[in-house]
Amino acid sequence: MKFRLCSPSYMACKDADSSVAAEGRKEEVENESIVSLSFRKDENFGEWYSEVVVNGEMIEYYDIAGCYVMRPWAISIWETMKSFLVIALLISKDFFDAEIKKMKIKNCYFPLFVSASDLQKEKDHIEGFAPEVAWVTRSGESELKLPIAIRPTSETVMYPYFSKWIRGHRDLPLRLNQWCNVVRWEFSNPTPFIRSREFLWQEGHTAFATKEEADTEVLDILELYRRIYEEFLAVPVIKGKKSEHEKFAGGLYTTTVEAFVPNTGCGVQGATSNCLGQNFSRMFEINFENEKGENVTVWQNSWAYTTRMLGLMVMVHGDDKGLVLPPKVASLQAIVIPVSYQDANTDIIFDACATTVKLLNEAGIHADADFRDNYSNGWKNSHWEMKGVPLRIEIGPEDLANNRVAVIRRDSLAKIDIPMADLVEKVKNMLHCIQQNLFDVAKQKRDSCIQVIHTWEEFVEALTKKKMVFAPWCDEEAVEKDVITRTNGSMGAAKSLCSPLDQPPIPKGTLCFASGKPAKKWTYWGRTY
C-alpha cells in the first residue's frame, strides 16, 4: 500500500501513520479539523510550503526526487498565465494586433533531444548547463551510438535552423516561441515549482538585424513579465539587470523581474529576458546579407518564464489556513456553500445557492456551489480556504429570510452581508479589491524588507535579518565572487539579485559596500532560491 498514505484528494501528508485519521468524511470520521496545516508560515516556512502546496492540491510529490505531479488546481493557473501571454502577444484583436503583425512572434515546437555536438557549440553556455544535463544513452536494450541530451533550454536546438532560415534582411526579424518542458538535473534543494528537475515554460527566441531592435524587445518582453507578476499574480517584482556573474550562460546581458520572499529573505528570479548579443549567432553562423550586400551577423534574444511563478505566488500570498489565490488567476473565484440545519428547508437553500452561482456565472465570474452532503459546513470552509478560493459565499435560512448572502474574503477573512439585489456588483467589486489588496500587502511587506546599506558590516547584519539589501556597488565580477565566498555560511551564500533599471543617483564619492572602490550602480543583494 505504498501510496495509501492519506485521504484521497482532500489531504496528503508524508506521515503514513496519519492515514486513518486523515479521512475527511462526515459520515466516516468525526474529526473535521483535518483540513489544516501543521506548520505555521512564520515559524517554519519550508515545512509550511511543502505542506500547503500538497494540501492545497497543487502538487503531489513524485517517486523520482525533484519531480512533482502538477494537479489541475495548479495547471489551471498555468494555463491562465499562458493564455495571457498568448493573448497579449498573439491573438487579441483590440490592442496588440497591429503591433503583433510587426512582431511576428509565432509558436513552434522543436525536439526534446539535442545532440552533444550542437549542445556544446557555445562554450560559456555548455559550461553553465553541463552539470545539469540529463543524457539518454539507451533505447530498449540497445546502447545508443552517441548519448543524446535532453534540452535544458533550446538555444542550441533552434539556432542551427535560424542559420538555415535567415539569409537576407527581409527574413528578419525572426521571432519564435514554444511552450514545452525542459530538464535540469539539479541536485541542490529541490522545491516544488521553484526548483524542480523538470519544469514547464515558454521560451522565446528571436533574431534581429540590429542591436537596437534586440534591446527594445528585451524590455518589451520584460514589461510583459512584470505585468504577469504584478497585475495577475499580485506579486511585486523589480525590473533589473543581472550582474556578469549571474547573467544567462552564453548571453550578452540578462534582464530580470526579481521577486522576494520575506519569510526566507530570499530573492527569486521571476523570469528573464536575455539579449544574447552575437555570441550564439557567431557560433551557429546566423548571418544575413544586409541592404548594402554585406554579410552581417544577427543579434539575438531569448526569454522565458516558467511554472516557478506558481511557487512564488504560493510563497508570497499563502497563510496558515492554506493557499490564497489572486482572483485574476483563480479558476474558481467564488464558492457558494449552503448552510443548512436539521430543521431548515434544504431545497429552498439549495435553490438559492444554484441561483447565486448562475447569476455570477452569467456575469463572467467563475463560481460554483459545494452541494456535497457528506461533508460538514466546517469541513467545507476549511477545504476551500486551504485551496485559496478568493470568496466564500454562505447562504443559510436567516440569509434567505433577509434576502441576502454572507460573503467571506479569503485574504482578510472579513465577513460581510450583501443584499441579493447587489450580488454581482458587490462580488465583482470585492474580487477587484482582493486583487489590489494582495498586491498592496505584498508590496508593503517586500518594501519593508528592503534595506539600504553602505558598508560590509551593515550588509552582513541586514542579511542576518533576512533583508533584501540595496547597496552601491563597483560592478566588478571579482568582487561579487568575493562576496559569495565571504557569505557562504550555513544560510547559503548571498549574491547580487539585480541592478534596478530605475537607478537612484549615486552621490559623488559613494563607495562600493564590498570593495571600497568607487560605486558604479545601485544593486540588490540577497540569498536566493
Add this chain to the structure above:
Amino acid sequence: MKFRLCSPSYMACKDADSSVAAEGRKEEVENESIVSLSFRKDENFGEWYSEVVVNGEMIEYYDIAGCYVMRPWAISIWETMKSFLVIALLISKDFFDAEIKKMKIKNCYFPLFVSASDLQKEKDHIEGFAPEVAWVTRSGESELKLPIAIRPTSETVMYPYFSKWIRGHRDLPLRLNQWCNVVRWEFSNPTPFIRSREFLWQEGHTAFATKEEADTEVLDILELYRRIYEEFLAVPVIKGKKSEHEKFAGGLYTTTVEAFVPNTGCGVQGATSNCLGQNFSRMFEINFENEKGENVTVWQNSWAYTTRMLGLMVMVHGDDKGLVLPPKVASLQAIVIPVSYQDANTDIIFDACATTVKLLNEAGIHADADFRDNYSNGWKNSHWEMKGVPLRIEIGPEDLANNRVAVIRRDSLAKIDIPMADLVEKVKNMLHCIQQNLFDVAKQKRDSCIQVIHTWEEFVEALTKKKMVFAPWCDEEAVEKDVITRTNGSMGAAKSLCSPLDQPPIPKGTLCFASGKPAKKWTYWGRTY
C-alpha cells in the same frame, strides 16, 4: 555551412547542390518557378510527402533521426485541434457545460520521467513498450544509481496517484487529461508526424466505479475524435474496434478511428480510445469502498490523439502543388495579393487589398495580404499554393475598375470573380464549400478503395491493388498472426485495421477469408504505417 543547404523559409531540400538555384528572390534570381515539388503524389508518394511537409513549411528534418522540428504552420493547426477538444470537453458554456460538470475532466501535468519499477508493473504493457523506451542513465558526468525511463505513455506514471486519490465511491469518476510530449524510440520508417520518436499528444486517463460508465466514455471520446477528423480535418475515418493482436498493450479493448491513405494503400490509426478494464487498477491497487462498504477495483480508460493527425491531413488532401489545408484548421484562410503592373497605380490597389483584408477579418475570417515587393506575383501564387491556403484573392487594375476581386480556390484551382459588395458572404460560402468538398472528395476516394472479399486469393489480389480490404473473419488471434506471416513480403505485412462498430449482417454459413472457419465479424484489413 552545414545547414545552409537551401533558401531560408521558402524552400528546403536535401540536396546541397541545389542551394544556389533555390533562392526565391525576385531581386536576386530570375528563376521564379522554384516553389514547386519535384515529385508527384501519384508517382512517388513517399518522396512527395517528404518534400511537401518541408516545402509547405510544416517541418524541418532534425539531426537526430526520427525527430522533427514543427514549424508555426504546423503548430497553429495543432493548437486549433487542441482548443477544439478543450472547448468541446471543458470550456464551451453553450452546449457541453452541463455535461462537463458531470464529466469532471481536468487538465494536469505529470512528470516526463518514470521509474523502472512503476513502468514494469503491468506485464503486457511493458512488453508492448519496452523495446521503444528511451532511458536516462546519466546527469552531467554522474551515472544515475538507477536508469530512469522517459514516458512512452503515462499509465504507469499516473496510476500510483489514482490509487492514492481514490478511496470512496464519491471520488469517482476521476477524469484527468494532459497535453504533453512522449517518446517512443522506434526504428522502423520514421515519417514526419506519422511516426516520430517524440510526438505531442493529449492523453486522457479516467477511472469509474462501473464498466458501464467506462464503456460509455470510450464511445463518447471516440465520437469526439471522429469529429476532429471528419468535421475539422476533412479526413474520413471508420469507427471500429481493434483486434486482440492490435489492441493497446495491457488494455481490455481498444476502439479506433481508422483512416486510409489511398496513394499507399495503408491504413492509419487516427486516434484510440481504450477501455483498460481492471488490468492496471489491479496492479496499481486502485480500489474504492462502494456504497455497501465493499472494497472494489475501479474500471479505467485511457484515450489519446497525437500530432499524427497533421500528417494524415497532408497525405489525404495534398496535391502536386503542395499542401491543401481545410479552412476550419487553416490559420490563414485567405491570402490577398495585389496584382500590379508597371503602369498601374499601386497605392490604390494596395489600399483595396488592405480594405479587403479588413472586411474579412471583421467578419471573423483569417485573412492577410502579401505586400512584399521583392517577389513576383507568380512566385507568390506558387508560395501560397504550396502552403495550402484555402483561398487566394487577387486584386488588379481591372478588378478595381469593375469593383470586384478574383478568388482562386486552392482545392479545385477554380477562379471566379466576386463583386466587392458580396465579398464576405461569398468568401464565407466558398470556405464552407471547400471544407465540404475536401471531405467529400476524400471520402469518395477512400470508399473507392474499399474492397469486399471472401477468399484468400481475393485478399492477396486486393492488397496488391492497395485496397482497404473488408472481409468476414473468425476473430481468432492465431489466424491474424498467420495472415501477418503469410503477407510479410517486400511491401510489409497486412494486418487487421478494425472491425467497424457498424457491422453489416453476416449471412449464415459465411466463412473466414483466412481460416475457412465460421466468420464472426466483418473486419477491415490492410498494410499500415
